[in-house]
Amino acid sequence: MRHTHLRDLEVSRIGLGAMGMSQAYTGAGTDEAESIRTVHRALELGVNFIDTAEIYGPYTNEELLGRALKGHRDEVVLATKFGMVSHGGDGPGNLDSSPANIRTAVEGSLARLDTDHIDLYYQHRVDPNVPIEETAGAVGELIAEGKVRAFGLSEAGPDTIRRANAVTPVSAVQSEYSLFTRDPEARVLPALRELGIGFVPFSPLGRGFLTGTIRSTDGFAEDDFRRDNPRFIGDNFKHNLALADEVQAVAAEVGATSAQVAIAWLLAQGDDIAPIPGTKRVSRVEENAAADTVRLTPAHLERLTNLPPAAGTTHTEAQMKMLER
Numbered sequence: 001m002r003h004t005h006l007r008d009l010e011v012s013r014i015g016l017g018a019m020g021m022s023q024a025y026t027g028a029g030t031d032e033a034e035s036i037r038t039v040h041r042a043l044e045l046g047v048n049f050i051d052t053a054e055i056y057g058p059y060t061n062e063e064l065l066g067r068a069l070k071g072h073r074d075e076v077v078l079a080t081k082f083g084m085v086s087h088g089g090d091g092p093g094n095l096d097s098s099p100a101n102i103r104t105a106v107e108g109s110l111a112r113l114d115t116d117h118i119d120l121y122y123q124h125r126v127d128p129n130v131p132i133e134e135t136a137g138a139v140g141e142l143i144a145e146g147k148v149r150a151f152g153l154s155e156a157g158p159d160t161i162r163r164a165n166a167v168t169p170v171s172a173v174q175s176e177y178s179l180f181t182r183d184p185e186a187r188v189l190p191a192l193r194e195l196g197i198g199f200v201p202f203s204p205l206g207r208g209f210l211t212g213t214i215r216s217t218d219g220f221a222e223d224d225f226r227r228d229n230p231r232f233i234g235d236n237f238k239h240n241l242a243l244a245d246e247v248q249a250v251a252a253e254v255g256a257t258s259a260q261v262a263i264a265w266l267l268a269q270g271d272d273i274a275p276i277p278g279t280k281r282v283s284r285v286e287e288n289a290a291a292d293t294v295r296l297t298p299a300h301l302e303r304l305t306n307l308p309p310a311a312g313t314t315h316t317e318a319q320m321k322m323l324e325r
Contacts, residue, residue, distance in 0.1 A: 001046030001292055004274055006198025007171035009120060009150050011077045013267055013292055015049030016042045016285060017202060017278030022061035025208075026221040027280070032064060034281060039068040041282045043075055045289040051174075051202070051276045053081035053124055054109055058092045066114035079120035079172075079200075080109050081154060083127060083135075095322070097127035099138035106147055122152035122174060123164075125322040132156075132164045140168035152200075157324040158191035170197050175324075177201035177275075179210060179247065179262055180231070180240070180310040188324070193272065204266050204275035205259055206231070206310070209240055212248040212258035230312035239311040246307055256294045259284075263291035265304050 002013045020028055021035040039050065050069075052061045062080060069076055082105040086096035109118060121142065123135055142148040150171035153164060164170055173192055177184050178201065192199050207226055208214050217232050226232045231240055244258065251261045259277070266275045277288045296304070313320055 001048075001289065004198070004271055006120070006152075006200070006272075006274060007150065007169065007196060009077055009171055009198070011049035011274050012047050013274055014047060014263060014289055015051060015200070015274055015276035016047050017276040018050060018052045018061055018065055019056045020278045021064055021280040022057045024225045025280075026219065026224045029060070031280070032067075035064060036068040038280055038282050038285050039065070040072070042285045042289065043072055045286065047285070047289055048075060049077045049079070049274060049276065051079045051200075052113075053084070053122075054105055054112075055081070055084040055092055055124065058085060059108070059112060062109055062112035066112050070114065073115055077119045078113065078115065079122060079152065080113065080118055081122040081124035081152075082106065082109070083124040095125055095127045095129070097123055097130045097135040099134055102135065102138045102142070106142055110147065117147055117149060119149045120152050120172060121148040121150070122154045122172075123156070124154050126153070126156050126160050132160050133167050136164040136167035136170075143168065155323045156188075158187050161188070161191055161195070161197070165195055165197065170195070172198040172200050172274075174200040174202055174276075176203045176314055177266065177273075178204045178206050179265055179304060179307060180206035180243070181314050182309070183314075183324075189270075193270075199270070199273050201266055201273060201275040202278075203314075204277050205262055206240075206244075209244050209310075210247055210258055210262040212244050212251070214244075215241065228316055229314075230316070231310060231314070233312065236310075236312035243307055243310060247304065250296075250300050250304060254294065254296065254300060256291070257287055259287055260291040260294045261296065261300075261304070263288060264294035264296050265301065267291070268296060268301055
């Protein structure tokens with residue numbers, strides 16, 4: 001597994017997103033033993049970059065990783081997120097990036113992850129009610145105290161990134177980016193490269209669409225969040241299936257899976273990119289990690305880059321309002 005740098009953090013080119021082990025996707029939270037095996041197999045394959053958040057569960061995903069990483073903590077660059085749980089009374093799902101809330105959040109995450117430090121601590125979504133300078137300053141204090149190694153932002157726009165970075169150096173920005181979601185290319189990626197900040201794409205497989213294995217939503221559980229996602233509904237779903245078929249055609253030509261081609265395309269977009277495909281299965285983490293060995297020709301890269309845009313927004317209307325502030 002090749003490595004890259006997110007500012008001063010050295011991470012594997014391909015990481016592991018842990019959210020789906022505990023929530024959001026069909027079967028989440030039903031097989032902890034397999035989830036732990038998946039984490040251990042990822043480490044064996046050279047994946048050393050693992051991503052979670054206090055809101056996942058809430059809390060249960062961090063607890064799961066705390067158990068899975070017992071005896072392996074030094075092998076991992078561990079990232080978690082704050083700001084989508086208000087600990088002052090409003091609870092989960094409410095934005096709160098005030099310094100006081102961050103102080104409460106970090107202690108909870110440290111306890112659940114069973115660690116004395118968090119390697120990369122992201123603001124999960126920009127809080128419009130708290131100046132980003134205050135949030136960045138609070139994380140800077142945690143870095144000075146040794147509780148956090150590096151500061152990150154998620155789904156932040158260029159102005160917010162610049163203002164935060166002026167207070168506390170930002171090591172990474174995490175946003176949705178894939179063959180299906182190209183939004184960061186216009187504004188965010190140029191700003192990150194100017195500032196020397198790494199980029200971490202989440203949902204690099206389009207929430208499963210780009211694996212080529214989803215032909216219908218009938219098998220989704222009632223609590224699978226993709227049932228309400230605009231890209232999985234009606235004519236949007238049909239349009240996006242056709243795009244997934246194009247990725248599958250390239251995969252057949254290069255002797256790889258669709259998922260591997262989608263990840264390989266991301267890796268080809270720059271050495272400062274470290275996607276975090278999520279899974280809760282050993283077989284999938286093996287497949288995803290092997291994308292590091294897939295080499296796409298210039299013709300294949302051009303063909304993929306020129307795919308038509310996916311139909312439908314990446315999130316529901318309410319969730320879209322929290323992006324790129």
